[in-house]
Amino acid sequence: MGGLGSSQSLRSLRDKNTRVCGAVVKLSLTAFLLVTVIFPLITLLANMGLADFRTVFALPKFREALFNSAIAAATASAISLVVAYIFALCTVRSLMPYREVLSVVITVPMLLPSISQGMGLILLLGANGILTRLFGLEHSIYGFGGVVAGSVLYAFPVAFLMFADILKYEDGSPYEAASVLGIPRFSQFFAITFPYLRRPLISVVFATFTLIFTDYGIPLMIGGRFITLPVLMYQEVIGLLNFSRGSVIGSFLLVPAVVAFIFDIANQDKGSQSFVVKAREKPKNTLRDAASFAYCAVSCAAIALPVVAFSVLAFVTAYPIDTSFSLHNIEKTLRMGADRYLVNSLIIALAVASLGCVLSYVIAYCTSRTPGKSSRALHLISITSLAIPGLVLGLSYVLFFKGTLVYGTLAMLILVNAVHFLASPYLMAYNSLGKLNANLEDVGRTLGIPRFYIIKDVLVPQTQRTILEMFSYFFVNSMMTISAVSFLSTVHSKPVSLMMSEFEVQMHIEGSAFVSLLILACNFAVKCLIYGLKRRLKIAERGED
Amino acid sequence: MKLDVRNLVHVFGRQEVLHGVSFSVMEGEFLSILGPSGCGKTTILRILVGLLAPSSGCVCKDGVDITASPPSRRNMGIVFQNYALFQNMTVLGNVEYALKFHPELKTRSRAVAEDIIDQVGLLEHIHKKPHKLSGGQQQRVAIARTLAMKPDIILFDEPMSALDAATRISLREEIKRIQGKFHSTMLYITHDQEEAFALSDRIMVMDHGSIQQLDTPENIIGSPANRFVEEFVIANLRLKINSLVKYLKAAE
Numbered sequence: 068m069g070g071l072g073s074s075q076s077l078r079s080l081r082d083k084n085t086r087v088c089g090a091v092v093k094l095s096l097t098a099f100l101l102v103t104v105i106f107p108l109i110t111l112l113a114n115m116g117l118a119d120f121r122t123v124f125a126l127p128k129f130r131e132a133l134f135n136s137a138i139a140a141a142t143a144s145a146i147s148l149v150v151a152y153i154f155a156l157c158t159v160r161s162l163m164p165y166r167e168v169l170s171v172v173i174t175v176p177m178l179l180p181s182i183s184q185g186m187g188l189i190l191l192l193g194a195n196g197i198l199t200r201l202f203g204l205e206h207s208i209y210g211f212g213g214v215v216a217g218s219v220l221y222a223f224p225v226a227f228l229m230f231a232d233i234l235k236y237e238d239g240s241p242y243e244a245a246s247v248l249g250i251p252r253f254s255q256f257f258a259i260t261f262p263y264l265r266r267p268l269i270s271v272v273f274a275t276f277t278l279i280f281t282d283y284g285i286p287l288m289i290g291g292r293f294i295t296l297p298v299l300m301y302q303e304v305i306g307l308l309n310f311s312r313g314s315v316i317g318s319f320l321l322v323p324a325v326v327a328f329i330f331d332i333a334n335q336d337k338g339s340q341s342f343v344v345k346a347r348e349k350p351k352n353t354l355r356d357a358a359s360f361a362y363c364a365v366s367c368a369a370i371a372l373p374v375v376a377f378s379v380l381a382f383v384t385a386y387p388i389d390t391s392f393s394l395h396n397i398e399k400t401l402r403m404g405a406d407r408y409l410v411n412s413l414i415i416a417l418a419v420a421s422l423g424c425v426l427s428y429v430i431a432y433c434t435s436r437t438p439g440k441s442s443r444a445l446h447l448i449s450i451t452s453l454a455i456p457g458l459v460l461g462l463s464y465v466l467f468f469k470g471t472l473v474y475g476t477l478a479m480l481i482l483v484n485a486v487h488f489l490a491s492p493y494l495m496a497y498n499s500l501g502k503l504n505a506n507l508e509d510v511g512r513t514l515g516i517p518r519f520y521i522i523k524d525v526l527v528p529q530t531q532r533t534i535l536e537m538f539s540y541f542f543v544n545s546m547m548t549i550s551a552v553s554f555l556s557t558v559h560s561k562p563v564s565l566m567m568s569e570f571e572v573q574m575h576i577e578g579s580a581f582v583s584l585l586i587l588a589c590n591f592a593v594k595c596l597i598y599g600l601k602r603r604l605k606i607a608e609r610g611e612d
Numbered sequence: 613m614k615l616d617v618r619n620l621v622h623v624f625g626r627q628e629v630l631h632g633v634s635f636s637v638m639e640g641e642f643l644s645i646l647g648p649s650g651c652g653k654t655t656i657l658r659i660l661v662g663l664l665a666p667s668s669g670c671v672c673k674d675g676v677d678i679t680a681s682p683p684s685r686r687n688m689g690i691v692f693q694n695y696a697l698f699q700n701m702t703v704l705g706n707v708e709y710a711l712k713f714h715p716e717l718k719t720r721s722r723a724v725a726e727d728i729i730d731q732v733g734l735l736e737h738i739h740k741k742p743h744k745l746s747g748g749q750q751q752r753v754a755i756a757r758t759l760a761m762k763p764d765i766i767l768f769d770e771p772m773s774a775l776d777a778a779t780r781i782s783l784r785e786e787i788k789r790i791q792g793k794f795h796s797t798m799l800y801i802t803h804d805q806e807e808a809f810a811l812s813d814r815i816m817v818m819d820h821g822s823i824q825q826l827d828t829p830e831n832i833i834g835s836p837a838n839r840f841v842e843e844f845v846i847a848n849l850r851l852k853i854n855s856l857v858k859y860l861k862a863a864e
Binding site for chain 1: 661662663682683684688690692693694695696697698699701710713714758761
């Protein structure tokens with residue numbers, strides 16, 4: 068340290084450089100997010116004139132779609148939430164066998180596009196569905212009932228994960244106190260559970276409702292004449308190229324998400340953060356465990372049935388006329404370019420995962436470990452993408468990027484997905500980085516270690532498992548998404564998931580089944596790989612002396 | 613005089629958190645800065661070490677004004693709250709890592725690190741990661757990491773705030789032992805009266821951004837400068853002692 072003049076002045080220069088560098092990084096990140104999130108959105112909102120608004124609102128089919136969307140989303144959310152809450156209770160609070168396996172199986176739908184759920188249901192309960200024929204059912208699945216059923220299958224695993232997270236971190240000591248005081252269990256729910264859960268519960272309600280409200284895969288597949296808002300928007304934009312009407316409808320899709328977003332932000336700092344002081348006791352109770360197991364097993368079966376159905380269908384000659392084994396449908400789908408589009412999908416997913424990880428990690432580093440107003444602003448813009456439904460983001464990109472060099476290329480799809488899925492991985496990194504000792508950079512400054520090396524050699528190694536989780540999230544979602552990419556892809560850049568919405572028009576349902584399987588296989592492989600890597604890291608961390 | 617601090621003023625936003633603080637520290641002295649949370653003690657420490665630039669005032673070390681020097685040029689080491697060890701590195705890694713960034717130490721970084729680790733008595737744990745060590749051993753790693761840079765002043769920022777009472781008592785013995793061995797000047801930030809009295813040559817009592825009294829432990833007890841010192845320091849100590857004395861008397 069002392070005595071070496073030249074190296075000292077070099078170091079003081081480096082200190083100043085670090086500060087300038089930090090400001091430049093934050094500024095460019097903010098600029099990037101402005102261009103990729105805020106400006107396109109403003110363009111979309113600016114694109115609809117008051118006249119459009121009136122015309123659209125006057126359309127009977129719009130009013131009908133709005134009503135359909137609201138009622139279907141409300142019904143499906145209510146069912147999903149109840150089913151998911153009970154499922155979460157079973158896995159978190161009981162001692163039933165195979166708890167972990169069941170809670171993994173239940174999330175399989177999260178590896179698939181929503182459109183696959185709709186297709187699976189048609190295969191089971193459609194006009195010629197397996198179950199329809201087996202039980203001689205007469206009631207049609209198409210329409211309201213189908214949309215609700217499909218949406219429940221699609222949304223309840225997501226709600227389950229959120230509930231399980233909330234329940235896992237609930238403090239057990241108030242319950243012990245209540246039991247000691249002789250407060251009956253039923254009253255405990257209203258006195259302790261409900262007040263504690265209220266805020267996160269509202270967040271889950273909003274998230275589930277928004278997810279269902281903005282999805283077009285299920286209603287497109289199974290809605291029949293029951294048109295919902297996202298389907299109407301899809302038809303207006305893709306079918307009629309009516310962008311301004313699409314924008315108006317899109318702005319309606321934004322509403323619940325924006326409300327949820329504002330609610331979350333407003334409640335963020337008021338801190339219902341309960342740290343687990345004591346995990347809740349789980350007394351032995353065979354009846355409870357048996358009932359839990361039965362409930363979870365039935366739910367998993369319901370989730371698995373559609374998947375099993377299309378796995379079988381992909382290898383059948385022509386359902387229901389000829390159910391012998393054949394690779395005919397697979398050949399046909401491949402002839403239509405499934406292999407080429409799968410490569411597109413893989414390129415997109417890998418690129419989104421790599422770029423997305425770097426982007427979200429760097430942003431999270433800035434916002435979690437460098438205080439200041441600019442960090443708060445950056446944080447807010449980064450989580451904004453949570454509030455933008457894929458269809459809306461896609462259309463806003465069409466309006467904003469049309470005519471630029473990236474438009475119509477794979478790069479456009481990579482960018483839109485990276486932005487669309489940014490918020491969740493960003494929050495993962497934000498939380499992990501925030502948990503590390505706040506003084507590590509200061510240690511670096513006093514010991515003369517440049518900030519970059521603190522990040523590379525200290526922070527990144529300690530957040531490796533989070534980074535893997537982020538990678539997996541980006542990859543899986545980019546593989547299965549049909550929303551943001553639907554307006555932006557071209558014949559050359561099309562991802563394989565979008566073949567399904569075409570097959571729906573062409574009635575080539577076997578093709579959809581095969582494509583679903585392809586996506587499922589890729590996502591499953593990546594999930595397994597990530598799981599293996601995380602396990603190895605965990606063992607390495609523990610085993611080392 | 614090792615360290616001379618003149619008229620430090622610091623303003624956060626619209627709030628002045630230090631109102632012209634002046635004091636000096638002698639070579640080899642152990643000085644504690646004692647005060648309730650929010651009194652400005654951590655702000656002083658961050659200014660001394662260079663992590664924060666004061667709004668006005670100056671810091672001189674060995675007669676040289678270092679107010680504008682970056683932290684790594686001040687030759688001061690700091691032991692942070694909860695130690696801020698590199699959890700992914702071994703004891704050796706923690707101590708050696710920073711040395712690699714200093715051209716004059718780079719070539720013999722391994723030897724320097726091993727030597728310091730030996731001197732703080734952690735040689736047998738040299739390849740362990742921090743989470744496998746006890747609280748006391750972790751503190752020694754943090755001190756070794758700073759000592760390796762051969763600082764002439766070491767600052768402690770409430771290092772033991774997260775530890776239990778028994779560990780804290782044994783750890784402060786350890787800090788005294790290390791000071792004796794390396795003859796360093798030490799500044800110790802704490803809100804614990806007992807800790808300050810057990811460790812220090814002099815204690816600087818602070819409240820609301822100003823020094824209330826700066827004196828030896830004996831003089832502070834003997835003639836407290838004002839009401840605050842009397843209440844925050846002496847009354848609190850007396851409460852602690854009284855609660856024990858009645859049991860001790862009963863035992864006799």
